[in-house]
Amino acid sequence: MIVKELEIQEHTDPLRRAGFDAERQMAHYLKRAFAEDPHKFVFHNLRLERRGEIAQIDHLILHRFGLLAVESKSVAGEVSVNEHGEWTRWWKGEGRGMPSPVLQARRQLDLLLALLGDHTAELMDRSMLGLKQRTFAGVRRDVLVAVSDGGRINRGADVPELAKADQVPDRVVSVVQAGQGRAFGSFGFTDAELSRLQSFLWSRHVPGPVSTPAAPERRSTAPVRTSQERQSQARPRLDVACRACGSADLTVQYGKYGYYLKCAACGGNTPAKPVCAQCGQPGKVSKRGLEFTATCAGGHTWLYWINPA
Structure with a gap:
């Protein structure tokens, strides 16, 4: 199910507009796949703050066994990764280095898990007749990098986290199935924990600053909401x-x-x-x-x- 919809953004900068278009494309695929799935909870452009640091996650999927972050990348030409894990974006034969979006997504997910850890007692159940506090220690932490449909991937090295946008829903399903296939007794959120986590993530979302230029002030003609x-x-x-x-x-x-x-x-x-x-x-x-x-x-x-x- 879609817990947090993609917030519409208007950008005058072409690069930022292309980035949002990639997020919108990914949101479309995730909605097609999981809008009616009661066991996968999708959050789009989730922005969280912890001790002055910001975690900005393009797409987050909360599932029974953990959290999966999807980083959307707009690629008009080609993206390549060499054997050293170095990323290059190519356009019209010219390459330019770029930070690893895999590492970027992992850092965002680490900050998110640290924030959840701060609230362990209120989010997680107690087991063994209430004597033991459950923690996030065994939660799965997966990341995927989604390259927009118009881009090409040149795999000079095996990067399992890298996929075209339309492949991501199947990758998500594979991650959840891998969690189900673990031995008995492995980590899994309870229904109550999943419910509290959904509410917590929504409540802690901090909208980012509006980047569009201010329009001339005028009287609103929008109808009054019921x-x-x-x-x-x-x-x-x-x-x-x-x-x-x-x-x-x-x-x-x-x-x-x-x-x-x-x-x-x-x-x-x-x-x-x-x-x-x-x-x-x-x-x-x-x-x-x-x-x-x-x-x-x-x-x-x-x-x-x-x-x-």
Whole structure:
């Protein structure tokens, strides 16, 4: 399933525009393959921050056995890799060196796993009757580099992570099957862990700076969104999910102990405990009509939830 859609980007720079076109092509193939797959969770252009460092992952697939990062590369001519692992981009007979996108994707994935490790206790279950904390120690960490359909690959060395964009879905399936084929007792996320990880990754996404030039200020002619349309943008997050079943089919209600989340899926109640994605501090919920906002001690305010009309 697609958890985070590809955010539309408008670039005036031709190179950046070509890069986005490669991401859009890859997103199309992943949607075709996994939009209706309940066991693979796809995030596009996911941007996460940890201790001042940014991990920017073009495409991330969360599955039962781990995480797979896909780095999209726009190649109009040819890309080659020699026996030393050095990458070259070729155009009209001229070659120019480029950083290894495999190493780049691995570094992004390492930072992501470090961020998840910081939140092990809230994301992972406890086993052995609650005596032992599960960790991310055994999680699979795979990367793929997707070359756009119009490009060619010259394999001077075996680079198993390198593939054409249309081949990536099959590679993803192979990685998951390899996880299934491991010996009994190997690492695998539980359903509850997968649900919490989806919510956490969405909640920690930090949109990048807008690079397009500012347009002349003008009065907006866009129609006012309905509450249902606004609700569709309030994706499930770690702090807005049913603690019993992980569902995001919720409404915010007020009770004896303050605001809480009422689950339409299982009927359970969950305390409303918003967490600031910018500084990690707890927030206080306030209501205005059908919209609920949260404000933390750091002064950050964000949309927490919108109840249906």
